Amino acid sequence: MNSLTRTVAAALALSAFAVIPSAAQTLLNVSYDPTRELYQEFNAAFARYWKAKTGQTVGIKQSHGGSGAQARAVIEGLDADVVTLALAYDIDAIAQGGLLNAGWQKRLPNNSSPYTSTVVFVVRKGNPKGIKTWSDLGRPGLQIITANPKTSGGARWNYLAAWGAALREPGGSEQKARQFVSELYKKVPVLDSGARGSTITFVQRRIGDVLLAWENEAYLALQESPGQLEIVTPPLSILAEPPVAVVDKVVDRRGTRAAAEAYLQYLYSPEGQEIAAKRHYRPRDPNVAAKYAATFTKLNLFTIDEAFGGWQKAQKTHFADGGVFDQIYRPGTR
């Protein structure tokens, strides 16, 4: 990596900070787009907890952007104490850059994902097309909205949810899954570059019959246009696990390891779980989950490890150049 891209990326990422007045110790949490409100609330809660526990004042800065772009900024020198990204693949890339240990995902409970989400359908009020399950998306004449999995980490989960669901249908096979996903993407009229863009396309431009979205994003969309949309939770979907990690090289250099580790562990505490649940992320803590059971419809969930053998493999098979996703659009297949 050349130092110029490094500087530019760091400068860009810096411009996204929410700056907090100077404090005894500061942490930088580099995160992805939709977690802005979640971490605003959580940071305040953690600062109170840390002050009460150690007497230290800790200020937390947050930076948000596309998950992949944020990971690149960290690799190129943005001093993130912790990263809280949309997919393990992006933190793996930081690990490959040598900034944290390869076994990072084993260091915290639940695959280092303190909260989860899943991929649901957002439809127009009254569900005029009667969409209930993944196989309903195979019906001719539908328009489906999802972002480009090549540029959006969130959209990669959507793609894998569709594939995994088709695989688990009675009589499902790799061949059938491939056909289902190909057909699905041929019904996508607009491949926005990010998940938020897809939501705008569906909600504001009123294009498409169904939007594939993360559950927490779906709730946000509903709040922003009350009375126009509905969430349909399919009986089966993927368990989206957005992971968190302490960036070893950075915390050791800055001497912030204790606070950074406590920060991530506090995400698993009842208070941290409650904040996540309020922001429509599914909590791991069974007590908090029970409290919010009405929000989170029960469904069967499969993990990326079960269905695809992990992110590295999924990325290589499906999203790398020339992979399955690219083949859908190869000339002559349309």
Add this chain to the structure above:
Amino acid sequence: MTHAARRRVLPGFGLTMGITVLYLSLVVLIPLATLPATAFTMSWEAFRATISDPRVVASYKLSLGAAFVAAAINAVFGSLVAWTLARYSFPGRRIVDALIDLPFALPTAVAGIVLTTLYAPSGWLGAPLARHGIDVAFTRTGIIVALVFIGLPFVVRTLQPVIEELDPDVEEAATSLGARRMAVLWHVVLPNLLPAWLTGFALAFARAIGEYGSVVFISGNMPMRTEIAPLLIMTKLEQYDYAGATAIALVMLLLSFALLLAINGLQAWTRRRVTG
């Protein structure tokens, strides 16, 4: 003394030239030199495979083609705007004049979102157009619309001062000598405007080739159809494929440079013809 004879009228050539070279190196040359440096970390076969991928080739064609069409549209209508602003005075002229610069100042993503909202099938302009079977947003037409928007000020701002410099007396003299209107336009006005007009076209074209922010929102990003080259660079970066990304960028850079060089050559030629 021979030494004194070579002296310039204005002092400070050594200093300004030094600053020029340093400044150009820091701002343009060194950043651009990192492109081939990064691209050539990959093997020649991999480089060739990357840049000749059908999807990449389609995106080059789209980026260059749409930029050319948009620059051509601006060259025609931008000159009319420049002429109107330079030659006529009308109420609100200053406001119109200030409006021209807005595409310079507006963040391109904002422009992209606004244009998409306007031209989407549910939008103010998109809905009536859709009823006539014309789709703008999420098609190549939409890409051209965005590129016309961001390119307009380049043509207007290059032509406007040149038109203001043109002395209407010359046109009047030609008319009084019996030249018809078209002849005045063709033989008197156009030759004087041509070099600036080409510069405006080249600037608008160059700006449009690399445009990303506004286009990604309106293009729909469909592989093989509405994927611009800068988007493919982004998708490579998303896979941490820096070499692949720079390979695409390098080819874009070379194509643009060759085209701009050709336009500059054309411009020099027309200028020689005009000034005799």
